[in-house]
Amino acid sequence: MSTAMNFGTKSFQPRPPEKGSFPLDHFGECKSFKEKFMKCLHDNYFENALCRNESKEYLQCRMERKLMLQEPLEKLGFGDLIGGKSEAKK
Amino acid sequence: MGGVWHPAWRRLFFCGWRSLRRGSAARPAETVEPFLRPEWNGTGGAERGLRLLGTWKRCNLGARDPAVQPLWRPKSSNSFRRAQEEEWRRRNKTVLTYVVAVAVGMLGAAYAAVPLYRLYCQTTGLGGSVVAGHASDQIENMVPVKNRIIKVTFNADVHASLQWNFRPQQTEIFVVPGETALAFYKAKNPTDKPVIGISTYNVVPFEAGQYFNKIQCFCFEEQRLNPQEEVDMPVFFYIDPEFAEDPRMIKVDVITLSYTFFEAKEGQNLPVPGYN
Numbered sequence: 439m440s441t442a443m444n445f446g447t448k449s450f451q452p453r454p455p456e457k458g459s460f461p462l463d464h465f466g467e468c469k470s471f472k473e474k475f476m477k478c479l480h481d482n483y484f485e486n487a488l489c490r491n492e493s494k495e496y497l498q499c500r501m502e503r504k505l506m507l508q509e510p511l512e513k514l515g516f517g518d519l520i521g522g523k524s525e526a527k528k
Numbered sequence: 529m530g531g532v533w534h535p536a537w538r539r540l541f542f543c544g545w546r547s548l549r550r551g552s553a554a555r556p557a558e559t560v561e562p563f564l565r566p567e568w569n570g571t572g573g574a575e576r577g578l579r580l581l582g583t584w585k586r587c588n589l590g591a592r593d594p595a596v597q598p599l600w601r602p603k604s605s606n607s608f609r610r611a612q613e614e615e616w617r618r619r620n621k622t623v624l625t626y627v628v629a630v631a632v633g634m635l636g637a638a639y640a641a642v643p644l645y646r647l648y649c650q651t652t653g654l655g656g657s658v659v660a661g662h663a664s665d666q667i668e669n670m671v672p673v674k675n676r677i678i679k680v681t682f683n684a685d686v687h688a689s690l691q692w693n694f695r696p697q698q699t700e701i702f703v704v705p706g707e708t709a710l711a712f713y714k715a716k717n718p719t720d721k722p723v724i725g726i727s728t729y730n731v732v733p734f735e736a737g738q739y740f741n742k743i744q745c746f747c748f749e750e751q752r753l754n755p756q757e758e759v760d761m762p763v764f765f766y767i768d769p770e771f772a773e774d775p776r777m778i779k780v781d782v783i784t785l786s787y788t789f790f791e792a793k794e795g796q797n798l799p800v801p802g803y804n
Contacts, residue, residue, distance in 0.1 A: 450734045455742040459749040462759050472712060472760050476697060485702045486709040487672075493710035497764070506744070512668045514743065515708030515766060 461505050468499040494519055672706035673772040683786035684713055690791040691719050692753065706769035708743065713761040713787065717753035724752045726792040732784045735776055739768040740783060750792050
């Protein structure tokens with residue numbers, strides 16, 4: 439939250455997340471997927487576009503373990519990855 | 529001099545010179561003449577004069593009715609004029625009713641403006657406010673703007689009273705607008721008591737904050753960490769593709785997402801920002 443006492447400048451308005459909050463993964467059930475994703479990021483110099491498959495898998499893990507509400511992957515922006523492995527890393 | 533109280537003089541004195549026009553057409557000389565005769569010895573006018581002073585208000589040029597005066601009577605006894613005055617009074621009443629109705633309507637509109645404006649903002653999304661029901665369709669259909677690469681850096685802060693170790697697991701990530709991205713923070717509770725934390729976030733620069741949309745994260749809700757527990761906290765977000773079309777954002781290449789954790793007391797309910 440902005441604590442600068444500027445009168446007249448626009449201050450930051452935090453907004454709640456669209457789908458709410460992630461439940462905490464207390465038991466580390468999806469930790470392996472997370473490690474894969476972090477490794478991919480490290481290898482690709484933190485470019486997100488190349489690691490979207492891994493992030494999709496992490497979210498799928500969460501959905502299976504009831505750590506996230508089930509959502510079709512298109513609604514999460516992974517529409518182009520569903521068409522099979524041939525689409526691959528886009 | 530009793531002559532002053534002659535009827536004609538009386539009319540002149542009390543009712544003004546106009547009254548004399550309708551009265552006698554006699555010439556002044558003829559009317560004055562009786563008083564100039566030497567045997568005029570007064571008409572006992574002093575008492576009459578005093579009596580008449582009391583009547584000066586009743587200078588009615590028309591009917592000289594000394595009967596009881598009603599509170600309001602038409603200014604003329606002419607029936608046409610009376611009808612016209614009735615008409616005017618009726619119209620005045622209508623106009624007054626309309627004016628009062630407009631005033632009350634304005635007051636009501638002032639009170640209704642707050643929820644109506646809220647509704648308007650939610651449907652049109654003006655002013656950077658949350659657009660209800662828009663988001664998931666937008667994510668499905670948005671096209672990444674591949675030629676605009678933005679670096680998102682991550683920052684983690686903790687309030688002084690909260691003893692967690694809270695840090696991001698990557699310092700930066702390169703995204704393009706329209707592409708969903710995942711990022712991780714890690715938090716560890718090194719104490720041997722369960723601690724509840726609640727977090728909020730900040731996006732710098734402020735103007736870019738309106739394009740930074742979080743699909744899901746860990747903020748604004750209480751998160752409980754057991755003793756010696758360490759968890760990964762993901763943030764799933766995207767940058768609105770309209771970011772690339774905003775002329776004010778041309779120079780913006782780095783966006784910083786900063787989370788701050790505070791300690792929450794048991795049962796405390798923090799209001800979620802937005803509309804309550």
